[in-house]
């Protein structure tokens with residue numbers, strides 16, 4: 001039991017180039033930029049965590065994440081992981097991504113100290129491959145259609161299609177993709193870009209069009225409109241930006257504002273907090289998506305272990321960042337075959 005105390009915490013800024021620029025209603029980027037945090041113990045074991053810059057979503061840029069970690073790191077020195085996790089989640093008033101990076105590092109270090117793999121740490125029993133969606137970036141309709149066809153040919157048949165505030169474009173592009181790829185599973189993500197009227201218009205134009213769900217049509221704070229959309233829609237709705245924490249998840253589900261929730265480590269503050277939401281979802285039979293931002297390999301690894309461990313409540317996996325990297329990452333614990341993901345042997 002001895003020599004488990006944390007002795008050193010350091011950070012590094014990393015970049016991974018993307019194959020093609022990633023565009024949503026909120027932003028455009030050509031690389032993943034993230035902070036990697038290394039937490040070391042007395043024995044030289046190291047736990048690694050990561051958090052990407054997603055100013056548009058969590059409000060945190062790279063400098064914010066670095067500053068947050070710097071401002072709290074002294075408090076974790078000379079204590080063990082369990083205590084560090086408690087302290088992080090009860091007393092550290094920092095952004096959710098910075099918190100997630102530290103949480104992932106502490107959980108990883110804790111597993112190492114116990115000589116357990118992360119699969120063992122999360123008691124994963126079923127290793128059958130899971131499937132992730134692939135993001136189709138916001139673009140001219142014809143470009144999106146050709147991106148969708150290309151993905152489908154590469155056996156990525158669950159498409160998360162990013163749409164923007166131009167509602168006629170959204171209707172047009174979803175119809176085009178659904179018509180030309182009738183076997184594809186189509187998830188529509190508006191990233192808060194629509195009004196209630198836009199949403200109503202879109203849904204009315206989707207009668208007979210096969211789509212799985214509509215994700216976060218209206219601004220996060222407008223639960224009232226989201227609830228009205230959920231009531232009138234024949235297509236299930238998924239709350240993303242409206243759900244950061246367990247409290248948000250309960251609020252959205254209890255008020256019946258959406259049919260499903262999207263859980264992301266960077267929104268809720270890490271794997272410890274994601275597990276609390278997943279346990280709540282399991283208890284209440286709530287269907288979830290496990291999503292991510294555009295992230296680096298260590299935070300994606302952690303999300304993927306969760307996706308395997310909670311496959312009973314996670315119906316949708318949105319962890320396609322590694323498919324968008326220009327070069328495959330050696331730091332991933334998982335391999336991708338089309339949209340199928342399995343643990344590396």
Ligand SMILES: [Mg+2]
Nearest residue numbers: 189191215240
């Ligand atoms: Mg989303």
